[in-house]
Every structure is written in C-alpha cells, then in structure tokens.
Amino acid sequence: MTTTRTFRKLGTFLRDRCGSSAVEFALLMPVLTTALLPSYDLSMGYYAKMRVQDSAQAGALYAQLHSPPFVSTAITQAATAATGLSGVTANAQQKCGCPNWPLASPPTAGSITWLAATPPGCSASTCSDGSNAGTYAIIDTAFSYTTVVQYPSLARSFALSAESVVRIQ
Numbered sequence: 001m002t003t004t005r006t007f008r009k010l011g012t013f014l015r016d017r018c019g020s021s022a023v024e025f026a027l028l029m030p031v032l033t034t035a036l037l038p039s040y041d042l043s044m045g046y047y048a049k050m051r052v053q054d055s056a057q058a059g060a061l062y063a064q065l066h067s068p069p070f071v072s073t074a075i076t077q078a079a080t081a082a083t084g085l086s087g088v089t090a091n092a093q094q095k096c097g098c099p100n101w102p103l104a105s106p107p108t109a110g111s112i113t114w115l116a117a118t119p120p121g122c123s124a125s126t127c128s129d130g131s132n133a134g135t136y137a138i139i140d141t142a143f144s145y146t147t148v149v150q151y152p153s154l155a156r157s158f159a160l161s162a163e164s165v166v167r168i169q
Contacts, residue, residue, distance in 0.1 A: 037148065038151070041149065044145075045160075048085060051083045051084070051143075052143045052162045053141075055083040056079060056164040058083075060164035062079070063092065063137035063168055067137065067168040068169065070137065072093070076090040076139075085143055089143070090141045091141075092138070094168070095138060097113055098115065098127030098131070099111065099113075099127075115133055119169075122135045134168075135167070136166065137168045138164075139164045140161065141162050141163075142160065143161075144160070145160055
C-alpha cells in the first residue's frame with residue numbers, strides 16, 4: 001500500500017508544472033549573460049571612442065575660436081575637459097601647411113602638405129596653387145579602454161585615439 005501511494009505522489013509531482021519557468025530561466029541565464037556581456041563591452045568601447053573623437057573636435061573648436069595666440073595648454077585643457085572620461089590625454093600643436101585638393105571632409109593631417117616653415121610665418125610661404133600657406137592646429141587625443149571581462153585571445157585594454165585638424169589662420 002505504501003508503494004502505491006509513493007508512486008501516486010511521484011506521478012503527481014512529475015505532472016506538476018509549477019516552477020518550471022524558474023528552472024528554465026535558471027538554465028538559460030548563463031547563456032544570456034554570455035551573449036550580453038560582450039555586447040555591453042563592445043558598445044561601451046565604441047561609446048568611449050566617440051567621446052575621444054568629440055574631445056579632439058572640442059579642442060579644435062577651442063583652437064579655432066581662441067587663436068591667435070596659439071596656447072597649447074589651454075587647447076589641451078579644453079579637449080580633456082570636454083569629456084567625462086578620466087585618463088584622456090591631449091596634445092596640441094600648430095604647423096604651416098597647404099591643403100591637398102580636393103580636401104577631405106573633415107580634414108586630416110594626411111590631407112595637408114606640411115611645410116618646413118614655422119608659425120606665425122606661414123603666410124610668407126606659398127603653396128603650389130599660388131595661395132598663401134595657412135596655420136593649422138592639430139589636436140590628438142588618446143584614451144585606454146579596459147574591457148569589463150578578460151576575453152580569450154583578446155587584449156584586456158585597447159588604445160583609442162582621435163585627431164582633429166583645423167585651420168586657424
């Protein structure tokens with residue numbers, strides 16, 4: 001008699017579906033976490049890259065609005081203050097150059113022929129098209145992004161950098 005009752009209770013237990021969704025969720029959670037964590041890391045890295053680019057553009061805008069005189073420390077401070085990322089480094093320099101037509105949009109350091117002349121004497125130099133050379137500000141920013149998790153066969157941190165070039169004279 002006890003054997004029959006035991007089998008009946010076991011049968012009732014096996015037919016009961018209460019809590020099955022909790023068990024399925026517990027089995028699926030590691031798979032979901034494994035799929036979502038790299039997506040989160042990739043999107044945060046891409047967002048950091050955009051912020052580094054915005055930082056370089058903010059430094060270029062500052063250089064365009066406040067030059068002359070060219071003050072490298074003020075430009076780098078404006079570039080690093082434009083982002084909320086801690087650890088962004090910036091470098092600002094000015095050079096004499098002539099644009100290569102058609103000029104890339106936005107201009108890059110590769111789309112300008114740099115001259116041996118040094119600012120502020122750029123306008124005394126002449127470009128191949130007969131125009132006067134210009135003074136350009138080049139702002140480079142850099143940041144090291146560290147992933148949330150160490151992934152196999154990938155580095156733990158990535159160097160992100162951006163450059164912005166603007167004619168200031």
